[in-house]
Amino acid sequence: MRGDFTDNLGRIYGIYVGAFAIFVIAMAILEQLGLPAKYILWSYMGLTVLVYAFIGIMSRTSQVSEYYVAGRSVPAVYNGMATGADWMSGASFVGMAGSLYVLGYDGLAFVLGWTGGYVLVAVLLAPYLRKFGAYTVPDFLGTRYGGNMPRLLGIIVLFAASFTYVTAQIYASGVIASRFLGIDFEWAVFAGLAGILVCSMLGGMRAVTWTQVAQYIILIVAYLVPAVWMSTVKTGVPVPQIMYGSVLGDITGYEQQLGVAKSHVQPFTNYTPRDFFFLIFCLMVGTASLPHILMRFFTTPTVREARKSVGWSLFFIFLLYFTAPAYAAFAKFNVMDMFVQAGGTLPYDQIPAWMYRWGNIGGNALISICGVAVTDQAAVMAACGAEKAAGFSFADLTLGRDMIVLSTPEIANMPWFVIGLVGAGGFAAALSTADGLLLAIANALSHDIYFKMIDPHADTKRRLLVAKLILLVVAIGAALLAQTKPSDILSMVAWAFSLAAAGLFAPLVLGVWDARTTREGAIAGIVLGFGTTLFYLVGNVYGFDLIKGSGDEVNWYDVKSISAGVFGIPVAFVVTFVVSRLTPQPSQEMQQFIRRLRVPRGGQLLEQAH
Amino acid sequence: MSDQIAPEAAAAHWAKTRTLMWICLVVWAVFSFLIHMFVGYLNQITFFDFPLGFYMAAQGSLIVFVVLIFWFAARQNAIDEEFGADED
DSSP states (O other), X not given: OHHHHHHTHHHHHHHXXXXXXXXXXHHHHHHHTTOOHHHHHHHHHHHHHHHHHXXXXXXXXXXXXXXXXXXXXXXXXHHHHHHHHHHSOHHHHHHHHHHHHHHGGGGHHHHHHHHHHHHHIIIIIHHHHHHHTOSSHHHHHHHHHOSHHHHHHHHHHHHHHHHHHHHHHHHHHHHHHHHHHXXXXXXXXXXXXXXXXXXXXXXXXXXHHHHHHHHHHHHHHHHHHHHHHHHHHHHSOSOHHHHHHHHHHHHHHHHHHHTOSSOSSSSSSSSOHHHXXXXXXXXXXXXXXXXXXXXXXXXXXXXXXXXXXHHHHHHHHHHHHTTHHHHHHHHHHHHHHHHHHTTSEEOGGGOOHHHHHHHTSTTOOOEEETTEEOSOHHHHHHHHXXXXXXXXXXXXXXXXXXXXXXXXXXXXXXXXXXXXXXXXHHHHHHHHHHHHHHHHHHHIIIIIIIIIIIOTTOOHHHHHHHHHHHHHHHHHHHHHHHHTOOHHHHHGGGHHHHHHIIIIIHHHHHHHHOTTOOHHHHHHHXXXXXXXHHHHHHHHHTTTTTOTTSSOOOOSXXXXXXXXXXXXXXXXXXXXXXXXXXXXXXXHHHHHHHHHHTOOTTOOSOXXXX | OTTOOOHHHHHHHHHHHHHHHXXXXXXXXXXXXXXXXXXXXXXXXXXXXXXXXXXXXXXXHHHHHHHHHHHHHHHXXXXXXXXXXXXX
């Protein structure tokens, strides 16, 4: 059956796309016939999760290599789609266009930073990690540098970068589920958890791979449809990525009419140029260091496919990221247009219904006018005061970054079947990233700690049982944490890139490209690089009493905490390089091993016990 | 063992691989950082209704990255074949 499946991938996913299109059309027809919105939204959520569960159960496995690396049988194009879904988190789907809406040009640091890193992955790491044939990223460190210490340090960095990230994904899935299903956030988190576990628990990497492909298809369609819709309405041409050039001009015109100070296309109105470039650098190097991304390239059949697969990954990511600025421009134009049509200020009795719907979602400051949440007309009028009695201006309206994508279909008066589609897309984005992260954490704990350090003689059955149990425990732990809406944890997600970059990039890259790098060099590099970044992050955000704003925060050259990697990354490289040259060179066997690592011929280096 | 290629061939293979790596990193650095430092000048040029500086950050650089990776994969495969280092 396995051979049948990979041989027929094109047909299977072709049928899947066809069925999904029929489902969307059916929803459109049922809406015309008067099916209430609530049932449409429930159908989207329910059906997509059922599909993921079906794939997850069909892909269950009792083989170790299937569980950890999908049997190394994933073709480049499909691995590219899976990596795309793995990469594009709930935050990318939900928040990227929102950041661009708010920040204008400066937000493009995220677009650049989250794509350019794949060049580093392709050139410096992916082919060599595939040739090596590890199950996890710490596995590479443990073998290349020898002993448990590098392996353990790798796990610590992996955990620091991935755990807050997975908590945020479960939180995002909870927000989306509660908004679209109309249930309490506390319960919605567990809907998200269930969606994640059905994909990953029974089949590990194999199940996650094939559900991620399915999730990519849904999320990209869900992202493109509203953008194409807005482009067609505004310009008559359904290619938003090209047509928004003229919309940028319209926005500039509106900005002058409405007296908006910060221009959308002007660079460096929110960030200084230095902040902008530091951020790009940290996001790019972080991309090339995040274990849940690197491990996707362990699953291709060959080194050659691994290289090509990075290209496909970036292509599929590019489809969403080059649409995001268009999405932001059309959304901004629509909101500005509302004010221009009303003559500059919008009277309070003309506040549209969607503002109240989003303003009334408790606990999240998603939309505010004159500084208060848009709960009812009286509250807004009171906040804006007497001198704005006639109405409020565009500048008084603050939209949260996380609501732009989810609310734009409502703002642009799209039908419910499109709104449901966007909800399903956001849910798919959050679930697929959570799955990848969860697997990265659980695999490191089960393979690197349990199998390699605690019980190297464990048989296959026991290893898989432990792997699945650890996955369950980590997932439930993250869900319980997400349920408490931990604002500090959520803001720590931005740290993941700098932490991973400072802790892992130098030992991975030098491990391949510099044969002289020694165990001592790598250990010192990880400890000092990661330590420097962590020191700056904690010190800059909290200070050493761990309380925000108490005055003891450190601040080096005004570098923002999100770019803390600019200190740790060079420290890690310099320390690893210098210490390596001061210690005896690696053994003859290790140098032979590195020479073989660089040559694709001859199959993978590690033959894992099955 | 079939994966042993002659030491001279291996050294030449690695030298070419390393050159390709540096070429890719230079292109990457130019389109990640350097051209965006001139966004002010580029914005005076209009390209498909876009200010060119904005366009390069929103689309141009991304297209370069995608093409660069596929080009790299093809070049590296050619280098592997030249020295008999490709997979059987």
